[in-house]
Amino acid sequence: MLKKTKTGQPSTAEPVLAELAQDYELPRVILEQRSLAKLKSTYTDKLPLQVNANTGRIHSTFQQAVAATGRLSSTDPNLQNIPIRTAEGRRVRQAFVSAPDMLLLAADYSQVELRIMAHLSQDPGLLKAFSSAQDVHRATAADVFGVALDEVTGEQRRSAKAINFGLIYGMSAFGLANQIGVSRGEAGETIERYFEKYPGVRTYMDETQALADEKGYVETLFGRRLYLPDIHAGNGMLRKAAQRTAINAPMQGTAADIIKRAMIDIQNWLNEGSIDARMLLQVHDELVFEVSERDLPLLVDGVRFRMVSAAALDVPLVVDIGTGKNWDEAH
DNA sequence: GAGGGGAGCGCG
DNA sequence: AAAGCGCGCTCCCCTC
Numbered sequence: 570m571l572k573k574t575k576t577g578q579p580s581t582a583e584p585v586l587a588e589l590a591q592d593y594e595l596p597r598v599i600l601e602q603r604s605l606a607k608l609k610s611t612y613t614d615k616l617p618l619q620v621n622a623n624t625g626r627i628h629s630t631f632q633q634a635v636a637a638t639g640r641l642s643s644t645d646p647n648l649q650n651i652p653i654r655t656a657e658g659r660r661v662r663q664a665f666v667s668a669p670d671m672l673l674l675a676a677d678y679s680q681v682e683l684r685i686m687a688h689l690s691q692d693p694g695l696l697k698a699f700s701s702a703q704d705v706h707r708a709t710a711a712d713v714f715g716v717a718l719d720e721v722t723g724e725q726r727r728s729a730k731a732i733n734f735g736l737i738y739g740m741s742a743f744g745l746a747n748q749i750g751v752s753r754g755e756a757g758e759t760i761e762r763y764f765e766k767y768p769g770v771r772t773y774m775d776e777t778q779a780l781a782d783e784k785g786y787v788e789t790l791f792g793r794r795l796y797l798p799d800i801h802a803g804n805g806m807l808r809k810a811a812q813r814t815a816i817n818a819p820m821q822g823t824a825a826d827i828i829k830r831a832m833i834d835i836q837n838w839l840n841e842g843s844i845d846a847r848m849l850l851q852v853h854d855e856l857v858f859e860v861s862e863r864d865l866p867l868l869v870d871g872v873r874f875r876m877v878s879a880a881a882l883d884v885p886l887v888v889d890i891g892t893g894k895n896w897d898e899a900h
Numbered sequence: 901g902a903g904g905g906g907a908g909c910g911c912g
Numbered sequence: 913a914a915a916g917c918g919c920g921c922t923c924c925c926c927t928c
């Protein structure tokens with residue numbers, strides 16, 4: 570079946586061509602050309618032109634009042650979408666390097682939105698999955714498919730991961746089926762088993778919807794609101810989109826609140842002046858620093874402590890830290 | 901030549 | 913008919 574865009578043209582979007590590429594040469598070549606053209610036009614050609622003549626560095630601008638959920642956004646250039654997922658793309662990331670005798674440090678929150686869902690829903694099974702497992706997707710798979718942690722197959726883990734992410738976004742059985750390549754019926758059954766295992770999550774979703782319906786807004790753990798004017802729309806498509814936003818915004822927004830609190834705490838600490846380090850970037854669940862080799866151990870400990878202490882949830886906050894001479898190495 | 905919208909795609 | 917949240921940038925086409 571030929572996929573169409575909303576204006577009626579046949580879609581040549583990446584997922585459509587990726588499927589066609591399994592059987593045909595041409596879509597494969599088109600996708601390869603597109604991805605390389607994207608890297609060249611957006612990053613390789615442009616970033617060198619943005620280097621400031623005085624500092625020799627690229628200076629992005631962070632917008633604080635743009636994203637509806639309370640995230641920051643980055644422009645001129647956007648440094649929150651530097652490639653990382655492919656080997657070719659990572660070569661762009663490798664071009665971001667520290668000064669001589671300095672290192673880059675990247676500190677990432679691990680699964681922060683899912684941890685927030687566990688806290689907000691207070692579901693006992695999900696809380697336990699986080700307190701007991703290194704790998705929450707594996708733990709979810711063991712629960713949903715009724716097997717031991719070390720018996721989880723790769724496919725079961727992939728399915729569980731798709732569910733965990735899908736829930737955060739308000740995904741339907743149809744969306745999950747597309748994502749993991751099973752029938753809509755099978756996807757529906759998998760979701761059903763999930764909610765049997767984690768009933769508190771379903772209750773939380775239902776209560777969030779009801780609250781959005783009643784008050785016309787949802788809010789983060791810290792009380793910042795997102796109003797949803799379309800929550801009562803007559804147009805079902807608009808209404809359903811608003812309902813998905815109602816599900817997602819408290820989790821994405823709470824994550825944004827938490828990292829902002831951490832950033833303020835860390836900057837106040839750095840301002841004391843005892844550590845040779847600077848906070849350079851924020852990428853939603855990640856902070857990037859430049860630090861002298863001498864002060865690296867101090868920065869690792871201080872950043873991790875302040876990030877995990879930025880909110881007291883009923884699951885631990887976990888931060889992964891990497892370092893290197895370039896931004897790719899630091900991951 | 902400027903500005904807007906659609907399509908597509910980079911990231912979390 | 914659509915079906916998964918939040919962004920910003922490039923290319924292309926169109927209008928003024």
